[in-house]
Amino acid sequence: MPLALLALAIGAFGIGTTEFVIMGLLPEVASDYGVSIPTAGYLVTGYALGVMLGAPLMTVLGTRVPRKRMLMLLMGLFIVGNLLSALAPAFSVMLIGRVVASLAHGAFFGIGSVVAAGLVAPHKKAGAIAMMFTGLTVANVVGVPLGTLIGQTAGWRVTFAVVAALGVVGLAGVAKLVPDLPRAEGVRLRHEMAAFKNVQVLLAMAMTVLGFGGVFAAITYIAPMMTHVAGFDDGSVTWLLVLFGLGMVGGNLVGGRFADRALMPMLYISLGALSVVLALFTLTAHDKIASAVTIVLIGALGFATVPPLQKRVLDHAHGAPTLASAVNIGAFNLGNALSAWLGGVVIAAGFGYTAPNWVGAVLAAAALVLAVLSAALERRGSAPGSVVAGSASSTEQRAAAVRH
Numbered sequence: 001m002p003l004a005l006l007a008l009a010i011g012a013f014g015i016g017t018t019e020f021v022i023m024g025l026l027p028e029v030a031s032d033y034g035v036s037i038p039t040a041g042y043l044v045t046g047y048a049l050g051v052m053l054g055a056p057l058m059t060v061l062g063t064r065v066p067r068k069r070m071l072m073l074l075m076g077l078f079i080v081g082n083l084l085s086a087l088a089p090a091f092s093v094m095l096i097g098r099v100v101a102s103l104a105h106g107a108f109f110g111i112g113s114v115v116a117a118g119l120v121a122p123h124k125k126a127g128a129i130a131m132m133f134t135g136l137t138v139a140n141v142v143g144v145p146l147g148t149l150i151g152q153t154a155g156w157r158v159t160f161a162v163v164a165a166l167g168v169v170g171l172a173g174v175a176k177l178v179p180d181l182p183r184a185e186g187v188r189l190r191h192e193m194a195a196f197k198n199v200q201v202l203l204a205m206a207m208t209v210l211g212f213g214g215v216f217a218a219i220t221y222i223a224p225m226m227t228h229v230a231g232f233d234d235g236s237v238t239w240l241l242v243l244f245g246l247g248m249v250g251g252n253l254v255g256g257r258f259a260d261r262a263l264m265p266m267l268y269i270s271l272g273a274l275s276v277v278l279a280l281f282t283l284t285a286h287d288k289i290a291s292a293v294t295i296v297l298i299g300a301l302g303f304a305t306v307p308p309l310q311k312r313v314l315d316h317a318h319g320a321p322t323l324a325s326a327v328n329i330g331a332f333n334l335g336n337a338l339s340a341w342l343g344g345v346v347i348a349a350g351f352g353y354t355a356p357n358w359v360g361a362v363l364a365a366a367a368l369v370l371a372v373l374s375a376a377l378e379r380r381g382s383a384p385g386s387v388v389a390g391s392a393s394s395t396e397q398r399a400a401a402v403r404h
Contacts, residue, residue, distance in 0.1 A: 002119045005128060007173030008112045009135035011075055014166035015105050016139030017147055018082055019047060021163070022098070024148035024238065025156045032156070033091040040091075043098050048333045050099040055106025055330035059323045062107065063192065067115050067322075068178050072171055074104040074111070079167040086160035097160075106333075109133075110326025113310050115178065123260055125314070130256020130307040137252045137303060140245030145238055195317035195324040203374040204312040205324075205331045207367045211271055211309070213335030213342075214278055214364030215302030217356045219244060220340040222295070225353045230291045240295055247299025255304035263308045267371045270308075274301040275364035281357040305367075306332075339363060 022029070022043050030040035058077075062070040081101025088094035109132075116132045117125040143166075151159040195201050218225075226232045226240055251270075258266045277297045284290035310328060317324035342363075343356030 002177075004119055004178045005116055005131045007170065007177040008071075008116055008132040009138075010166070010173050011071070011078075011108060011170035012112070012132055012135030013139045013143055014135075014163055014170050015078065015108060016136035017143030017166065018078075018101055018160070018163045019051075019105065020140060020144045021147035021151070021159060022047070024144065025151040025159065028151060028156045029091075029094070033094070035091055043095060045337075046095050047098045047102040047105075048337055050102025051105045051333045052330040052337075054103035055110060055326040056323060058103055058107035059110055059326040060192075062111070063322070066180065067111055068174065068180055070111055071108065071115065071174050071178065074108045075167055075171040075174060077101070078104040078108070079164050079171065082160050082164035082167060086157045086164060106329040107326050109136075109329040111322055113314065113325045113329075114322050117311070117314055119179075126259035126263070126307040126311040127256040129310050129314075130252050130259075133252050133256075133303075133306055133310075134249065137245060137248040140248055141242055144245070145242055148238065192323035195321065196327075198316050200316040200374060200378065201313055201324055203370055203377075204309055204316065205328050207267070207271075207305075207370050207374070208309050208328055208331040209335040209338065210363045210367035210370065211274070211305045211335070212302060212332045213339035214274055214360040214362075214367065215298055215339075216336045217339035217343045217360030217363060218278055218281060218298060219295075220336075221343050221347065221353060221356050225285055225356075226291065229285045229353050230288050232288060240292060243292055244295050244299040247296040247301075248303040251300030251302065251304035252306055254300070256307035259308035259311055263312060264371065264375050266308050267305060267312075268368065270301050270304040271364055271368040271371060274298070274305075275361045275368060277301060278357050278361035278364060281360075282354045285354050285357070335363075 026037055026040045026043070029043065030037050033040075058074065062073070065073070078101050081097050081099070081104070084097030084100060085094050086097075088097055112132050113129050116128040120128045147159045147163065150162060222240065222244070223234075223237045226237060227234060232240065255266060255270065277294060281291070281294050281298070284294045310325065313324050313328045314321045339356075339360065342359045346355035346359055347353060349355075
């Protein structure tokens, strides 16, 4: 694997750390600014919304910019956002800093996926994408616990300053290691938008929303579930999340390896098994050892879907994949938001803290149904819009693909 993937992974590590570390620092931030915990929670919501909106916005703005330069600009935006958060004199300013940092998230992973796939042979594309996403998964094992510890001992502002420094390292790595990749000639915004006419692209994004939503339906409420149902003390939640992160790392690497060999079977297995494990979590959540093992499996099976889904979007938007790739990153966050809301609904309805696991199981099963449908349409060669997915004519589409 090229060293350029290391630079992309470092950037992904910083982004993953800043996305999730705030969850462990909400009490400190709320206390410092004199706001309630629910109000401080807007720092999480604002970031997620920024990712969903920023992914297409920043990608569209970067259509005329070479990909390496755009990656550097995105890391610069990430650094500015985290420095603003670290120095914010008021809560509203910190919220702005979070949103600024989030604008880089979706476009970085979207453009980075295209760059990573272009650095290797066609049969290694999913593995290259997985290598970049390893930075995101490792962030949950190392960056988030370490950032939480720093924030609780030295102050939360120090955590965001450290994350900004990680961004500087990522920026330097991209500048030094990523080769100059010119913008694909002849590919315009209308070509990028045309990818969304392809039913296979839309189905892959829907699988992303539902499959990843299944994971976060359970993980969003892991703290009350583990303390009130499994019997863990509050201090154990951090290490349970580390177990989840370890599962993410393993699943991401396995998903990337096998997606290059058999993409759709990999999706069938991971989504089917995820649905079963989430359903079983309603039972295993009552036992400490069984619940810990289940958390690892949820992380592994959930992230085993990431490389194949991202690669499937790239494959079916091959003439102009950048915008579709970035929007698919936003789809992960949409799944997070949707599942967190649905999980809260069933808890509020009185079904208990394990009820979100059933929500997750249903969402993952729905993603599996879409995977089967997608494969069936592909076999028949009659997916609506497949001929015009890349451009207004098939000749122009083939030309764009060759240029890419």
